[in-house]
Amino acid sequence: MRVSSEEELAEAVRGACAPLTVRGGGTRPVGSTGAGAALDVSGLAGITLYEPGALTVVAKAGTPLAALEAALAAEGQRLAFEPADWRGLLGTAGEPTLGGMVAANVSGPRRVQAGACRDALLGVRFVDGTGAVVKNGGRVMKNVTGYDLVKLMAGSWGTLGVLTEAAFKVLPAPEAAATVIIGVEGADAAVRVLSAALGTPFDVTGAAYLPGEGALVRIEGFAASVAYRAERLAAALGAHGPVAVEADAERVAALWCRVREVAPFHGKAGDVWRISVRPSDAPGLVARIGGAWMLDWGGGLVWALLPEGSDLRAALGPIRGHATLIRAAAATRARIATFAPEPAALAAISAGLRARFDPRGILNPGLMG
Amino acid sequence: MDLPVADRSVLARKAEIVARLRAAMADGAVIDDPAETRAYECDALAAYRCAPLAVVLPGSTAEVAAVLKVCHEERVPVVPRGAGTSLAGGALPTADSVILGVARMNRVLDVDYDDRFIRVEAGRTNLSVTGAVEEEGFFYAPDPSSQLACAIAGNIAMNSGGAHCLKYGVTTNNLMGVTLVTMEGDVVEIGGAHLDAGGYDLLGVVCGSEGQLGVVTEAVLRILPKPEGARPVLIAFGSNEVAGACVADIIKAGVLPVAIEFMDRPCIRACEAFARAGYPDCEALLIVEVEGAEAEIDEQLGLIRQTAARHDPVEFRESRSAEEAQKIWLGRKSAFGAVGQINDYMCLDGTIPVSALPKVLKRIGEMSRDFGLDVANVFHAGDGNMHPLILYDANKPGDLETCEALGAEILKLCVEVGGCLTGEHGVGIEKRDLMEVQYSAADMEAQMRVKDVFDPRWLLNPAKVFPLHMSAGRRAG
Known part of the structure; x- marks a missing residue:
């Protein structure tokens, strides 16, 4: 079943008498049982509001992530949490959508500095398991009006409700980026040097280790500032191993794309x-x-x-x-369970929430325990 | 302000309940003498007061659990309290409630600079968290104005913000884990020193739930390395509209200041009279602060200067020393105190899209004239979080009511332009009855379901957040 509006979606959920498997772009089928009839929400697409001066974008859940990122790039902005494309890792086809990204709370290397997807998420609209349309949060950066169901929806894999729209805080894309590469071997040495880098005031936006390739430390910002911080980091981290600085924009981008997409495991x-x-x-x-x-x-x-x-x-x-x-x-x-089993007290709370948001148990049954 | 009718059976059993609480706690940690519970009758929203049944001041998570177990069994409502600095009445008691204050629980339990977190007891004050790590060059980012006094417990309950949120986010973005005691008295750990949730993001739901889902006794907080330096500039403008347009342009220019603060003429005048910060004579001013090394700061300020120049500023004042920087911040930091010197005031907290700033300021000016009360505007412009201060005379009959009515109209305007009722203070008792302006019945139902799961008897922090008529059926059960 394919829906193209929030009303249609609400009606479809209300009228459902059997389980539904919610599907956006179908690129992250993590632990999906596929037990229910497919509910395709990719038709709910389009950017509904974008105000670069307010660092805010609102788009429908089925919007292809690529389309959203292109619109932001045209204004020199981006999603700061660096969502990863998992098609290479999971061997899937299709187009990653906004809703799928939120449902999986996908965040990339910049998580350490800019926060996760859930941190940039300002507001959501969704259809719960009873077919009711619910909104929470909004489109402003500071909002403590009522409970924060925005966070609850992020990473809930469509089990509490089907997202129809999401609002994000966006940030300026930097003028330049560089990677400081430290030649260390093994996890012990890697974590030591990465912790040292993250403990400096140089605003590190990525800290990864690929065995055989070394510890990778990313900095971003205005060109002069990036050059300054790369130099300071290289000096500060030199005691850990041989240091090289990669400042070519394309090579820096390609390297962090490999980290983000877990490229060493592809195929x-x-x-x-x-x-x-x-x-x-x-x-x-x-x-x-x-x-x-x-x-x-x-x-x-x-x-x-x-x-x-x-x-x-x-x-x-x-x-x-x-x-x-x-x-x-x-x-x-x-x-083996896909998601980590929770301690009994938390599991009871989670089960309680699910039972209330989806009393008939029709949304992605079997997923998330 | 309506409060639910007190449970008579609880009031009648006061002696018995207090005796049970005493048995569960260390000596002296239970207060029931009305003379001594007076200090707990209100928080920083002093217009509303109510004497509680009793006050308990536990010293450990185990004692908190013991208290909650007793209250759950006795069906006594519990009002969790941090430092009592809520501007929204978040810690206002009901007559049949026990105040559970965590202020005695203020220890640092663990600091790890390699993993960049600190674990503290929730009664610890916000500023003293930074105090515990600053020697090593770290800080805790959220910085509400009350940070000297306010407790982490209250910060988590209200998801507090501060002046530097544009870059560092609010409490929820800096909170990694909590120890939560449920109303039944169960102790649960949510999150920890690792990032993000493996299941539902319960931490995200607990943060900002105004003490209605459980009592937070410990918190794991993210700490960050301090930037090399920071420097503010002051930019003065001939009108609010131009200042508002400049804010949007600075953001569009690709600079991400750590703070953009806005003050209008009434506020500037009050600050000048009070703090003599030497602010220029203008209609509106911005304080913009950027961080980094000296050269990085110069580059960012250069861009801000270029952007501001397009808006014909009356003055662009840079700080060339720590003293000058301090002077730029002096007026802003004393703004609330300054206004308080000349008047009684009510501080609002709505957030609006930054693009709506000029329109909203104009409308507030018109409403102010219509209601006959002055409004001074001071707020975090970068993130749209407004703090209009409505000036009134508490001794003049009817003035408080007029002030409340004007406040409600301003908050409705915030929602109308795409914003919200509260950006960082919380709903509490103050904005409870305005919730339906922002949320539909289905929206509220979804939130109340969460409360049903965590606190089925609806005993935690009663009468807050949800309009009483909407929660009546649930509270009765």
Whole structure:
């Protein structure tokens, strides 16, 4: 079923008597059971409001991310949280949409400096499981009027409601960018140098480690300022290993695209896990899990490629954080939960919310526990 | 202001309830003498007062849990309280409620500079969080005006902002985890020293829920390395409209100042009389602050100067020393105090799209004349968060009511132009009855469902946020 307006969508949900699988561009089918009839919302597209002077954009949920990013780029602005395209990683086709990005709360390397998708999200409109149209938040940067359901919707994978529109804070795109590359080996050394970089006042907007390629530290801004900070960082981090500075705009962009899209794992067999931990726990974690891995967010985000069917959570031990099984065969998914199981008290709250927003249990059943 | 009818059975059992609370707490942590509970009858919104049943001041998460368990069993409403600096009446008691103050819980529990977080007890004051890490060159970004006094607990409850949000965001963007005690007395950890949620973003929902979903006893906060330097400029204009247009142009120019503050003539005049900051004689002024190394600051200020020049400023004042910088901020920082010296005032907190600034300022001027009350405007222009101060005379019969009516009209205007009722102070008791201006019945229903899940008996922070007629059925259950 394809809908092209919020009213049609509300009617479709109200009239549904069987489960629905919400679909935007279909590029992030993480843990989807596909149990219900497809509800295609890609027809709900278009930018409804863009005010560059207010750093605000509002668009319908089915809007292709590429179209939104092009409109922002035309005004010298961008989505600061750097949403990643997962098609290469997941082997999917189609067009990533705004709604899908919000539903998955997708944030890239700039998460460490500019916040996550949920932090840039100012307002949402959605249709809940009863078919009611709900709005929350708005289009202004500071808004504490009532409860923040905007955050609740981000990362809820369409299980609490079907997004129809979202408003974002956008930021100016920088004039220049550079990457300081430190030749270190191993997670221990990498997290040490990335923590050191993130502890400087030089406004680091990316801190990643690709084994074999070194620790990568990104800075962005006005050209003179980027040059100044690259020099200061190179001096400050030199004790950790040999330092090189990449200042070519295209090569800097391509490198961070590889980090964002987890390019080292593209086309490689195995299960892909995405693990959020405190950075200093990352070295211990990667030592225990084996397999291939890479680090983003200064070590706070671990991407791991494991042999099919291995349960990474068993290796987490006492480490606090959460692991999501991003890519896996159906047989693995049948055995290992896609999303991290929550402690009983939180699980009860989550289940309670879901039961109230979708009392008939028709929105993406089976997804998110 | 309507409050729900007090539960008579609770009032009748006061002695028994107080005895149970005493048994659950360390000595002296329960106050029920009316002379001593007076200090808790209101918060910074002093126009509304109500004596609580009792006040408890627990010293640990375990004591908070014990108190909540007793209150849940006895069906006693609980009003969580941080430092009591709410401007929205967020900590106003009801006659049948127990005030649960966390001010005694103010320790730093853990600091990690490599992982860039601090874990504190929630009663700790905002400024003393930065105080705990500044020697190592770090700071905690959200900086509400009351930061010397206000507690992290209240910051989380109201999702507080401050002057530097344009760059650093508000509380919710700097909060990584909480220890939350539910009304039933269960202690749950949400989030932690890692980023983002693995399941639903419950942390995002708790932040800004005005103490109605649980009591936050500990918080993990993101700390940031301090920038190398910061410098403000002052730009004076011949009209509010031109100043407003300049704000939008600065943002469009690709500069991201850490703060853009706006003051109009009535406010400038009050500040001059009070703080003698030496502000120019003008209709409106902006204080724009940028950060970085000296050369970086020069470059950004150069761009701002070019942008401002297109709007014929009356004056563009740079600061060449720390003293001059301080002087630029002096008037703005003393604005509320200055206005308070000459008048009683009510501080509003609506947010508007930055593009609507000139129109809204013009309309506020017209409304001010219609209602016969002066309005001084001082606000965070970069993010559209306005703080119109309505001046009135508390001793003049009817003046407070006129002031409230004007305030409501201004907030309705904020919503009408695409903004909201409150940008950083919260709904509390003050804006509760205006919620329907911004939200439909379905919008409110969705929010109240969240409350149903966390606090099924609706005992936490009663009478706030939701208009009483909308929550009546739920509260009765």
